[in-house]
Amino acid sequence: MTASEAPAEATGPRAVVLLSGGLDSATALALARSQGLSCYALSVSYGQRHVAELAAAARVAAALGAREHRVMHVDLAGIGGSALTDPNLAVPESATTGIPITYVPARNTLMLALALGWAEVLGAQRLVIGVNVLDSSGYPDCRPEFVRAFQALAGLATKAGVEGMQFEVYAPLIAMSKAQIIRAGLSLGVDYGLTVSCYQADEEGRACGRCDACRLRREGFAAAGVPDPTRYR
């Protein structure tokens, strides 16, 4: 989808959409837009090894008609503990058991907290996050019980909540397979060639083809029976 094909600007209820630049969050944005939500896209720069995904997020936000796209910076590299934030830890290139080293401590809690703050200022009721429990890496903060717990917290944590706002954490992909996610996105005109999922993409956004994120993405396109537009290096 090019910018000129973007949906007309929504005037519906506002939503803050967490947008990483990857496949899942692009689809979540498209689904939110298809419901007429006026979407404010939020990308969080948390010390990722590469910034290609932030560039991808900007392209996706424009193509899918987000009203605004903001990048907020948080220095999670100072915490470490993850192959995605600590340059001394290698990204695994073969299957592992358990929760992998690419897990970033408290990442989705932090990103939803930032989304909640912006939502409160915007008067947005919905926080949209593209988490997915089936074809995922087993991260704890991608599970339905996490989403429910954050939603419960949101009402208690905010002035808006005290004043009656019923925040909703909308996770439309949570029970979908990767193939279902891809088919849903394609039906809404998402150009997955704009997205970057790879944990170690190069500066041009080209994927390694070997990490967990690349594997899940490639298997998803194969299972959906559609061409994989990913640029591999």
Added chain:
Amino acid sequence: MTASEAPAEATGPRAVVLLSGGLDSATALALARSQGLSCYALSVSYGQRHVAELAAAARVAAALGAREHRVMHVDLAGIGGSALTDPNLAVPESATTGIPITYVPARNTLMLALALGWAEVLGAQRLVIGVNVLDSSGYPDCRPEFVRAFQALAGLATKAGVEGMQFEVYAPLIAMSKAQIIRAGLSLGVDYGLTVSCYQADEEGRACGRCDACRLRREGFAAAGVPDPTRYR
């Protein structure tokens, strides 16, 4: 308390202590230290109007024997919506009704999320926060129900939680009056002259004496019947 009078370095269970540089969080750190916890102090720079409180936090962390003090940066000024992060909004200097404009959207959710991430990497079970519901400004994220909701979230949000860690959000001041907090801190050797509570302190940390935070602090010293060491400008 000077650094030389600091308690011996704790070797007990680890805790991450949110330390703003103000009176309450200094007392929370002292209480955590008095229980033998090995304390890792975390200050969050979120676009405050002044940095005097971060300098105060560093002094307090050293004086009270924190094992480490880190400052993490988050750009909440980009969100706005608060007199503490938006230079276009004035800090009120007289009493207001309801939740005041100094409320920072989702602040404590965000700070606890950062504390949780660091705690997970450290293997720390406890997150210590100096929130207080009695002599406070009525912020929603200072209430016991908020603290409980975050604690519930913490176990679901993290790899450590999935693997059995029972995170505890320890809010020792939550039901104390400001006078009780001050007396508790003094009994543990806290030097409140090191702390800065004012919402608009100058670069040397001198207080305005007129904002809500100054009012609550001054009334606390008066109620406790002890001299107020605050440096007013």
